[in-house]
Amino acid sequence: MKIIEGGITAPKGFTSGGVHCGIKYRNKDLSLIYSKAPCLGCGLFTQNKVQAAPVKITRAHLKNNKAQAIIANSGNANCCTGEQGLKDARRICKVVADKLGISPSDVLVASTGIIGKRLPMERMEKAIPALLDRLSNERSLEAAHAIMTTDTKPKQISVELNLGSAKVRIGAIAKGAGMLQPHLATMLAFISTDAKIDKTRLQKALKEAVDNSFNLITVEGDTSTNDMVLMLANGLSGNKKLNAKEFMLFQQALNFVCLSLAKMLIKDAEGATKFAQIKVEQAKNITQAKQVAFKVANSALVKTALFGSNPNWGRIAAAAGCADSAIKADRLDIYLDGLKVLQKGVVSKVDRQRLNESFKKDEIEIKINLGLGKSATRVFTCDLSGKYVKINARY
Secondary structure (H helix, E strand, O other), rough: OOOOOHHHOOOOOOEEEEEOOOOOOOOOOEEEEEEEEEEEEEEEEOOOOOHHHHHHHHHHHHHHHHEEEEEEEEEEEOOOOOHHHHHHHHHHHHHHHHOOOOOHHHEEEEEEOOOOOOOOHHHHHHHHHHHHHHOOOOOOHHHHHHHOOOOOOOOOEEEEEEOOOOOEEEEEEEOOOOOOOOOOOOOOEEEEEOOOOOOOHHHHHHHHHOOOOHHHHHHOOOOOOOEEEEEEEEOOOOOOOOHHHHHHHHHHHHHHHHHHHHHHHHHOOOOOOOOOEEEEEEEOOOOOOOOHHHHHHHHHHHHHHHHOOOOOOHHHHHHOOOOOOOOOOHHHHHOOOOOEEEEOOOEEOOHHHHHHHHHHOOOOEEEEEEEOOEEEEEEEOOOHHHHHHHHHHOO
């Protein structure tokens, strides 16, 4: 496998584009991804019980696992807009489908932005012809820009791998900078591939990739109303039916794509200055490992310590200790960037100057050994800065 240029349009047959239609005051706010060939499609969606209209419509359209286009807007979530919001989501799918000559059910729709406002349908419909004119296999970044909200930069990646005698590509774009907490995050991620793959394997591959990437990131612990990860596979690479080894290689490549994007989201989180990896090891099971990891990752006290470059491991110990009643203090070890600060629940002697210097770095690793079993996990998070507060106070 190798990283290549092209983003969402790197796989054969995919085009994309983005325009400014007037949802936002300026900058691109409407994007389209289109495959010239029909695709197998699948998706994973927010588990928030308050779900936006596009989530409901896209779920319905994917019941037959078929799709050919994704229309997405930023600046307006089309959430808590009632029956009219559903009508608007269906309407934009039909307008796009009519222009492309495909079925409305083969168009998936996504939105992100402010909750509680109707989409400006007249502006959006008026912009569709120009958006179709922008479609190109060289405009992945346009689509990535058009789905940004508080992001400061677009996120995209693409890879190529050999499956048998065929070269298969996977491309993707994503957005998200706040309200990042499984499942999924306040994020949109769109993935394309020219691999020929059956729907069962496609769904399995996407679920594993998301579980090990987007579902292991958090900014502040809130889950959004519009989150979705969509994947389209058009089969144009010409590969033969995947054998077990080839599917494993495809899975590894998809895992890499999703994890790369997940890390980009955290590094570009609202107001973030630090990227932190929270490792939990020796847990009795994976559920306990995740409970501890997310409790530490979402602790406001831990996150502000990260922002202040303050290696206050006591906050980490306190957060871990209240994550699960089965935690035993006398088995707890904590490491900060490889330096053991707590051993079996007792403070360790450590080079304080070295510890202080390590906590000034942009990327920090916190490792917690529970001493209770053999399960482990890792979660990616960031610090909590004053800029985060300012951004969300006025959003």
